[in-house]
Amino acid sequence: MALDHRGTQQTQQGVVFASGERWNQERRFILEIFKKFGVGRSKFEDQIETESKCLIEEIAKLKGEQFDPNHVLVNAVSNVIVSVIFGKRYEYSDERFKYFLDLGTQQAKNSITNFVFIFVPVIAHLPFGKQIHTGLTDVALKLTDFVSEIIKNHKRDLDTESHRDLIDAYLSELRFNENGSSGKLSMLNEFNLTVTIKQMFIAGTDTTALTLRWAMLYMALNPTIQKNVHDEIDEAVGRNRLPKLADKPNLQYTQAVLLEIQRMASISRLGVPHGCTKTTTVRGVTIPEGFIVVSNLWAVHRDPDLWPEPWKFKPERFLDDNGQVVNRDELIPFSTGRRICLGESLARMELYIFFTHLMHQFRIEGSNWKGDTVSIVDQGRNPNDYKIRAIHRD
Template sequence: MPVLQNMMWYLDVRTVLLCVVVVLVLRWFWGRPKNLPPGPWGFPLIGSVPAIVREIRRGVEPHDLFMRYAAKYGPVFRLKVFNKTVVVLNDYNSVKEAFQHPQLNDRPKVLLAELFKSEGVAMASGEKWVELRRFCLTVLRSFGVGKTSFEEKIGTEAEELMKEMSAYNGKPFDPKPLLINAISNVICSVIFGKRYEYTDGDFKNLLSMLGENVKLFGSGGVMLFFPALRHLPFMSTDKLESNVKAIVTFLINVIDNHRAGFDPENLDDFIDVYLMEIRNNQANDKAGAKHGHLTEHTFTGTIANLFAAGSETTATTLQWALLYMAVYPDIQQRVQAEIDAVVGRNRLPRMADKPELNFTRAVIWEVQRMTTIAPLGVPHAAASDTQFHDFLIPKGAFLVPNLWAVAHDPKVWSDPDQFQPERFLNDKGEAVQADELIPFSVGRRSCIGEHLAKMELLIFFSFFLHQFTFKKPDNSPPLALKGRGGFTYSPREFNICAAKRD
């Protein structure tokens, strides 16, 4: 009798589990909203995760996989990642239209906000995001960011970097640590009110952790936007979490030092202005506060967002630019010839020279197009059920812009896999930037540091080519233009030689 009871109990449990599975499967197939974009089949509960993970482990980048799907299902297609609907946008028109739609401008909840325990400007949504973005842009402009007057600060840092390059006397070196330090110093001068020497151990460690995290987020930054993936056995986040904790500690120390020496009559940098706003909010009731969302909760996250956005992507673009110049010496010579003709050899380039540096600008744009530093951009989320391209985008769905697909669309770019800066020159030899070149994304959530990055790229790149010729080290393997996936698409480590020009 006990044996029979045990068997009955076992059968009951198995029956219940089977019923649960059947209900979930039925809900998966019949509980979905109608008229969703087309897309590949996915498993109940886990969706397309196995297929995506399998391809990533084979070395296929997500942006390439999504281009494959787009060829089959169209430029707007849908995936299911666990319980999330993901709509991938694969051409310029769909990205532009979606990211200009007021109901498609939210940000999904991401791993960084959870780890930082702070919601910064890049990750906020709704009224909070509008206020934080407006405040950040206003303060950055007040310190000259994006204005011609700011070029002296950028130029000073570029000259410091060239001193470091000159110290190698033409011998091979890894440019990435120098580039990230220099570019970071530009934004640090605005946010922190100081720059850091290249020998500063704490700052070097901070930048190293920042770069490591970019890789740890996985190809295309998948783990950043799909935090549940971190529970998969081969995607441990222990190192990621320890790095974030150390970065937060560094930023909090900087903020606390500002707090200790705060002088409301002398607001020298972004942190000072933010502290002033927090004080003003505390002096008023929240309903009457001018910037009610500028709180301690959004402080560290916003500082981290601005610091990261103003460091990694521009440094990586310059790293790619140097690599391409070494691989294409004839194009490097044409850039140098143009700079010499416009600027001469007795001074360094200036922003005033920009209109005449047509080929130089075309080369920068082509590097940005070829390498597309953030291949999948930063996803948006639907604030409500939204009709888009005759499809329904359900509330909470992620919208992922495949910027790589946009930059390599053969319908827009002839020979898209070929490095051809001339594609950005008109018949008169004038530089004309195509609308479809969107390395900073588009719409109201486009990169907050776009104007600063454009100025940095022109000044640093023109300074470099004015002063040096970049070459592959002798007796070394050929330089590879194949990148390495992460949240950003960066070159594999390489050494380069900077030969001083006469």
């Protein structure tokens, strides 16, 4: 169904909700653009490092004062994906970008509620549903207007032979199609570009920033584990430079900590909904054609048969007897199957660089976190608000 063409109630649109040939074309083209700009590859390391250094400088300004890390983490992570999509980064003090980030955060928090309206549209016409639906649509429209303005500016000075970012590459392909120079990607269109950018921005910002937010919290709550990370980084890297991707083989314990953070946080509690294309049977359960199937990632990550004492933070789960990292198939923070997260390689690189840089530079302590509560309407699992102190290790 589709209500307002700029609103939230869209199916078969954008790279996330498309299916069939439209999905194949959208995903394939986005991956080609990522490859062109080196996203998720070693040559993209410098770009993430530049943003990581800006984050370190911003935190260092606080000189150990207690603060909520949410804003600086969101701004830093968003600048990485925004540099690919919009071709620029934004200063942490940019009010317009703060507005955009806030809209993206609200949209991410609304995701579960949006699914309800998509799959049970009648709720939008009930008295209690109208107000909720109006609020959801308002956020989506404002986010769309922001993205549409940027696309409009790109169209003014588009150079089809030299691409600054994803928008340029996408618009160039559309222009080639209009001129009959191409025909391979006939299902691409400007509306899908707008929706895809919103989806990529939210997915590329909210999930990684949220994981890092949990990471800072878990380090504050587990000072012994944090010290082990500090010691390993100091031994493998030293104090005269920041960690690099090339150091990864020598940071086995640190990698295990990152994996345990992803398991414990389980920020995406549910996978992306899948439609059953034909009636099938799984473990004796018949799933009729057309039914929607949603994977429960949270249940997998908290299964005591897979993870003894699942509520304890134990990085050793991911280390073998020789202290080497074991990548377990049961850890699925990016979901599974053909619709696995489009930006998985980028997210893994960001998590490693941001986390190791922060651990190299700071000791995290003093959390005032009082425990967590569960929201049934947020897809992303956010910790309750907390504050920490980042003490410079030098």
